[in-house]
Amino acid sequence: MMHTNSFDWFRLARTKGIGTKFLWDVYDFTSKESLSLSDLLIDDKINALSIPTKLRTKFASSLIDQDYEALSKAYERLEQNRVKILHVESSDFPKRLKRYGREYGIPPLLYARGHIPLANSQSISIVGSRNVGEEALLITSELAKGLAREGFNIVSGYAKGVDSTAHLGALEAEGTTTIVLSLGILNFEAKKDFKPLFSPYNTLVLSQFNPTDKWLARNAMARNKLVCALSDAVIVIASGQEIDNQGRMSGTFDAAKSAMAMNIPVFVLSPQCFAQPLVGNTDLIQLGCYEILPENAIQQILSKLERESIDTGKQLSRDVVQLELLPSA
Structure with a gap:
């Protein structure tokens, strides 16, 4: 499967112990640093970046035990069903949600079909x-x-x-x-x-x-x-x-x-x-x-x-x- 930023957002959202608030925290950090989520998932970059301790610890404890193969299959199932992931870093993500999402518990990632x-x-x-x-x-x-x-x-x-x-x-x-x-x-x-x-x-x-x-x-x-x-x-x-x-x-x-x-x-x-x-x-x-x-x-x-x-x-x-x-x- 081709590695994409959409898959990385899907992967993070499906990680045990990670919720909506943390997802918005990640976006706030990457946006401030002009990075993407994918940048944070590259080991060399993680070590080089001044990631807040809270984010770094959560990444380390949550991602290490992921079943990458199972996640890849789940993502492929979405693609087969013509489901697109609208994540906060994509141009298709509803712009209104950048104002309201965090406060109202709406995640920075939506699943979409259609137009x-x-x-x-x-x-x-x-x-x-x-x-x-x-x-x-x-x-x-x-x-x-x-x-x-x-x-x-x-x-x-x-x-x-x-x-x-x-x-x-x-x-x-x-x-x-x-x-x-x-x-x-x-x-x-x-x-x-x-x-x-x-x-x-x-x-x-x-x-x-x-x-x-x-x-x-x-x-x-x-x-x-x-x-x-x-x-x-x-x-x-x-x-x-x-x-x-x-x-x-x-x-x-x-x-x-x-x-x-x-x-x-x-x-x-x-x-x-x-x-x-x-x-x-x-x-x-x-x-x-x-x-x-x-x-x-x-x-x-x-x-x-x-x-x-x-x-x-x-x-x-x-x-x-x-x-x-x-x-x-």
Whole structure:
């Protein structure tokens, strides 16, 4: 197997005892010293560099017992499944994550299939409950379609309910979507409704987890932070209260609070759109999220983003990019 920087990042990420914080520490050091991770894995360079003791000790204790042959086979399996590694030193790595990744526990390495440029496209995420009524799903679909037609890539978490409806709405409008998984990318399966809509140009699948990981509730919570970090705005369709009577935390509410902490605009569907107003939606609006109604939501979102682009001096570009084939699952 050809030795590459992507393999080195994969190798380090799969090393026992090494977590997200250490991976970011490594990047911070290599970036400061104008090096790559591969430089640190060359014995002569390690000995010559002024590597902080903490990093040097961790490298020595963690890498020495690696099963290099097993790691090589695992990496080859990714290549055979057309999975690409987006690591923080590569130009394809989402630029937003360099701002948010460390603080929110998002690793500097993602696994990707599909159209890679969507990782850095103008994107809006749509999030919400798995269990909502047909009216809320219709609103979700129409919002996703309208924003996709405006040139935005639609990001969501591929769960049933709001997530899947948002993805499907974007694809039905001949737009693009990013699917952010709460499991390993080698366990990704195209749902029945999605298969006819996948085309050579419209989807990116991302995972921050080890490629063979199964679904876990804690992964879903972590995934929600990545959904937000990839986006220029977040739309909440339906949220439960932050913590319910059984002590369970709402993933949607947590995602909205994470987006607010990231200074990403959060738009929340008005509670009056529901026969029984949702406590989570009401609470988020009281926390400072923007309340929207279906009839003027898209214009309100676009106006807010246009104002922010003027304030920051950045041009809001929603050109639909040229796309490539999404491999079949």
